[in-house]
Amino acid sequence: WDFYTIVKSTYHRRAIPWTDVMISGHGQDPHGQKMSKSKGNFVVAEDVIKKYSADAFRFWAASVTLGEDLPYQEKELVAGQKFITKLWNAFRLIAPQLDAYNGKKPSEILAVDRWLLSKLQGLIRKCTSSFSAYEYSVAKKEIENFFWHTFCDYYLEIVKDRLYNDRGEKERLSAQYTLFTSLLTLLKLLAPIMPHVTEEIYQLLYAHHEKTTSIHISLWPETDESFFDAKIEKQGDLFTDLLGKIRKFKSDHGKPLNSQIDVWIEQHDLDRLKDMKEDFKAVAKIKHLHPGSFNVEFIDASN
Secondary structure (H helix, E strand, O other), X not given: OHHHHHHHHHHHHXXXXXXXXXXXXXXXXXXXXXXXXXOOOOOOHHHHHHHHOHHHHHHHHOOOOOXXXXXXXXXXXXXXXXXXXXXXXXXXXXXXXXXXXXXXXXXXXXXXXXXXXXXHHHHHHHHHHHHHOOOHHHHXXXXXXXXXXXXXXXXXXXXXXXXXOOOOHHHHHHHHHHHHHHHHHHHHHHOOOOHHHXXXXXXXXXXXXXXXXXXXXXXXXXXXXXXXXXXXXXXXXXXXXXXXXXXXXXXXOOOOOOXXXXXXXXXXXXXXXXXXXXXXXXXXXXXXXXXXXXXXXXXXXXX
16 A cells, blocks of 8 residues: 555656555464454444544553554553543532632742642653654653653642642642642643544643643654753652652551651651652651661551
């Protein structure tokens, strides 16, 4: 098809219709055989889309390197469906917090927010490079990892205290700006792979801000060099590493994540977390933070 189209275009118009050609691999059955009607080992795309959605189907299709064959596994469609649900739930959590927000950048952005925004610039750079090279599976993997872990598992949980409790206007505005910017960026990076759910959220939350009728004709995200900060990324990574250890400690002891605790952390790590201390204490439910070898103790609720 590609060859004949180029030949016909050359003869009729004296020009080729394109300069790049992207050729995907074959869809395979669970045994690694090419799907075909003659073998009877194919799935009907319309039936899969009806059951799991077009976005989940595309999410599966984007999970393999360009040119490689891709076995059909229903669990991958389930994973795509779960991603859509998680994205929608994140939107539902964030949207009410942005009702009165005008989208403008505040004069001061807090350390944890700068950590996420710095990480976000790296994601933009990686995804833009990958899509430009037609390596959509690389972009998909980067977005998926950032969204599930950096954004949902950590940042959304960290920022809840500033959004739900009165810690000051500066703290709230910094969180709102970061949520507004990061979710919009994630939607745009994900839009080529999941066009429908990203468009729905964009219309509900962002179209009136950007004055654009569709996410698919909006401007592609560009890196903001002012947000790149290797030092703040290391601080934030220390924060999430310690938070992960505290969560594991509570889980290992059969305690809920909202259990009140006292924590001991090495002095040099305490110094590095100075600008993030209040967020750290809030998300980990720490009553007292002490210098010393890493240790966690539960606080007796009766005291």
